[in-house]
Amino acid sequence: MPDYGKIDAEFFGEHIQPNLGAAREDVRLGPTPGVDFGVIDVNDTALVVATDPISILPSLGLERAARFALEIVLADVAVSGLSPRFLSISFTLPPSMTDEEFATLWGAIDETATELGVSVVTGHTARYEGCDFPWIGSATAFALGAHDDIVRPDGTQPGDRVIVTTGPAVEAVGLLTTLFGDRMKLADGTLTTARQQLSETNTVRDALAAAEEPVTAMHDATECGLQGALTELAASTGLRLEIDSTAVPMKPAVEDVCTHLDIDPWHATSTGTLLITAPERVAERVVETLHDRETTAAVVGTAHTGTGAYVDGTRVEHPETDPSWAVYAEYAAKTR
DSSP states (O other): OSSSSOHHHIIIIIITTTOOOOOOOOOEEETTOOOEEEEEEEEEEEEEEEEEEEEGGGGOHHHHHHHHHHHHHHHHHTTTTSSOOEEEEEEEEEETOOHHHHHHHHHHHHHHHHTTTTEEEEEEEETTOOOOOSSSEEEEEEEEGGGGGGGTTTTTOOOOOEESSSSSHHHHHHHHHHHHHGGOOOHHHHHHHHGGGGOOOHHHHHHHHTTSSSSOOEEEEOOOOHHHHHHHHHHHSSSEEEEEEEEEEOTTTHHHHHHTTTTOOOGGGGGEEEEEEEOOHHHHHHHHHHHHHOOOOOEEEEESSSSSEEEEEEEOOSSSOHHHHHHHHHHHHHHH
């Protein structure tokens, strides 16, 4: 098991997936590695559900950190193609956090949720000894809609085109340079550009815009980055994904920062990066729709019969461990 991040697929398959409580026919899609959401049938209506931890980095500024955290939670429902509607949120706050600070954080969550049409329906908020930033709670997002309107993780068909938005490592590079850039021996221009990448991590609206076209699958590249997401999508679809690395967009400064930190940008967490599959006839329309939102996007490959993810003809495996976690831990330890 890796030291940081999600448990590995082997542990999940041995200990969690076979032990999911009562078997119910109304659970249409349960926990599955690499799949962002679950689906419950409620009187022939689909209830899409996803849960994520709440990560707040005060050094980003509480308002910015709150927006960033909420976008991550809502994205896992948005990739179903249905708009997030409801939110259950729980905070286990560190005793050091003041009421005024929490009010600032909550105000940003309320504002973001309102903008996206999401209602908070329940939750829990308390301070507990032993709790500390950044991991101070969790949230569950819900969407309602028709089963046929869900963009399923296994919906890709042979011949579909693979689309990548934004590019690798935007989250890792944006966060690490914002938090610790003053200790990195990088040019000022590189740091300024890298820090700007944190504004590229808004996935919810991109996913919903893409879903206006008949896309066949969507997956966001969080932990273990683009390569992890490619292998997860290939496993979900049961197909072979052939990717041309030269077609994958790369944001400015990402490679320079990753080289400096000695991490592979394709392995690093990249909230804001979506993998989308779509029939050939609509793939370019999806890209144009995203471009209209000023989101970088490109067709980077094709789905074929077979299995696995292949980049430039070579099969790639899941990284298992996200290298950005260790870099974060190293820099954070030096600031204590």
